[in-house]
Structure formats: structure tokens, C-alpha cells
Amino acid sequence: MNSNFKWVGGIFLSVLCIFFDIIIATNINHHYDKRASIYRLALKTTNKDKFNYIIDSQQGNVITNAKLTAVSPVKFREMKSNKKFFAVSRTLEEYTMHTVTTTDSKGHTTTTTYWTWDNQGTDYKYAKQLEMFGRKYKLAKFDISSYFEHIDAKKIVNGDNGLTGYYHYLDSDTRYRYEVVPTTITGTFIAQAVNNTLKPVKGYSNIKVTHEKYKEYLADKQSKHRLVTIVVIIILLLVEAWLIINIIIDW
Structure with missing residues (x-):
């Protein structure tokens, strides 16, 4: 197989992987954004009377x-x-x-x-x-x-x-x-x-x-965990690069 075809094939596979990675990153970010929103909007208290009032008045997440x-x-x-x-x-x-x-x-x-x-x-x-x-x-x-x-x-x-x-x-x-x-x-x-x-x-x-302690729990649950997305994408890129190189070599 000539080198020009290999380059074209490699570029096509790379573009396909990038498109796939964008979808994965978007879904991960959406998941953590949605979760963070639930915890961010929830009422927060460690006070006995306030907590019981929230229950009596049915104010939603706490x-x-x-x-x-x-x-x-x-x-x-x-x-x-x-x-x-x-x-x-x-x-x-x-x-x-x-x-x-x-x-x-x-x-x-x-x-x-x-x-x-x-x-x-x-x-x-x-x-x-x-x-x-x-x-x-x-x-x-x-x-x-x-x-x-x-x-x-x-x-x-x-x-x-x-x-x-x-x-x-x-x-x-x-x-x-x-x-x-x-x-x-x-x-x-x-x-x-x-x-x-x-x-x-x-x-x-x-x-x-x-x-978990109260403040640590709030910090963790309200975080959008961008680092998770970055780590997942880096791993995907490394795996995809290895696969593309091996596919091109086999061609």
C-alpha cells in the first residue's frame, strides 16, 4: 500500500477518534455538571431546628x-x-x-x-x-x-x-x-x-x-471534576494513537 494512502487513512482515523473523544468528554462533563447542580442547589444545614423545619415545609433536597x-x-x-x-x-x-x-x-x-x-x-x-x-x-x-x-x-x-x-x-x-x-x-x-x-x-x-466531613463532602460533590475528564481523554488519546500507528504499519 502506498504511503499517500496510509497518510490519508491515518488522518481519517485521527479525525474519527477526535470526534469520538469530544462526545465522551461532553458526556462526562454533562454528568458531573448535572450532579454538581443537584448538590449546589440543595439546602444545607447542620442545625436541628432548621433541618426539621425543612422537612416540615417540604423544601426539597437537603x-x-x-x-x-x-x-x-x-x-x-x-x-x-x-x-x-x-x-x-x-x-x-x-x-x-x-x-x-x-x-x-x-x-x-x-x-x-x-x-x-x-x-x-x-x-x-x-x-x-x-x-x-x-x-x-x-x-x-x-x-x-x-x-x-x-x-x-x-x-x-x-x-x-x-x-x-x-x-x-x-x-x-x-x-x-x-x-x-x-x-x-x-x-x-x-x-x-x-x-x-x-x-x-x-x-x-x-x-x-x-x-466524609461536612465541608469536604460539599466541596467534593459540588465540584465539576474536570480532572476526571482530562485523565480519561489522555488515556483515550494514548490508546487511540497506539492503535492508529499499528493499523498504519499493518497497511
Whole structure:
């Protein structure tokens, strides 16, 4: 193939990639502009009376940082009576035998046996309600999953059979490990004040509570994140340049 055709083909592919990159950059910017607008226009307060007034007057989206406390904390049956939590997860692990059979180049077969602790499933318990700024809300509307943290079984479980430590052993081949959310947490979130209560903002399935500090949360969510767009476009340009060069060489 002559060099002139290669140059024309390379220019055509370059123009096509640039057009594609512009569309990608526009969509990324639109996404972050739209998100930033939601957070920028939302009411913002950490004051109890003002927050409750926003709910009572159904003023729309609101951002706050607040202390959330479990109403009727929960526990699993094997836990000590004074160990209750906002939420608790219990993962069952079983010591399971595995075998792997391999054949070498000479046709000799080798079987290797090994044992591992395998996850058999996780159970969860959540308090049904939380209290915030003197009012109660259904916990089901909120996402507090980022607050789960591991806790040693020996701190919360009755009767360790001489085996409890990091895990709670039911027997030598079966054990539980636990993660919990303390009965009181502090977090930042955005929610919609409507019908004298809170619900997730449009486009979200729940009210996500985060560890972020109030000012940091506002700064991050209201940012248009232009750096993300720049990084994505640079990566695309590098990949596209590599592909175009290789295509031209193959021609």
C-alpha cells in the first residue's frame, strides 16, 4: 500500500477518534455538571431546628451532617445481651477440602489435596428505625454499609468453647466472623424532604450516609471534576494513537 494512502487513512482515523473523544468528554462533563447542580442547589444545614423545619415545609433536597442513633439495636442470638448494634453481619465459613488433579508432559497424573475456609453465606440484622435530630426514620431508606467494621468474636459472643477469638467456632470445621455498625454513628448525606419525612433524591435508591466531613463532602460533590475528564481523554488519546500507528504499519 502506498504511503499517500496510509497518510490519508491515518488522518481519517485521527479525525474519527477526535470526534469520538469530544462526545465522551461532553458526556462526562454533562454528568458531573448535572450532579454538581443537584448538590449546589440543595439546602444545607447542620442545625436541628432548621433541618426539621425543612422537612416540615417540604423544601426539597437537603444536605446535612448528623448523629444517627439506632432505635432498638439488634444482635444475633449467640451474642451477649449487652452487645447490640445498629446493624450486624454474620458470615458462616466452613473448612472445606479441595482436590486438584494435574497431568505433566509425560502423562503422569498428580492429585493434590488442600483445605481452605470457604464462605457459605452472610446473614444481616438491621435496626428498623434510626433517630436523628429528635425524630425517627425508617432505616430501610438509608445506606449505612460503609460503617460496617470487623469485631473480634470474643468481645461479643457468649460461650466460646475454648475456640473463640477473631472468629466464633461452632466446631473445629465451622465458624462465624462478624462485622458490626455501632449503635451511634455520625455521617453526611443528601436527601429529599417530602411528605414530612426523608427519601432518596431522584435517581438514587437510598440515602447514602458517608464518613466524609461536612465541608469536604460539599466541596467534593459540588465540584465539576474536570480532572476526571482530562485523565480519561489522555488515556483515550494514548490508546487511540497506539492503535492508529499499528493499523498504519499493518497497511
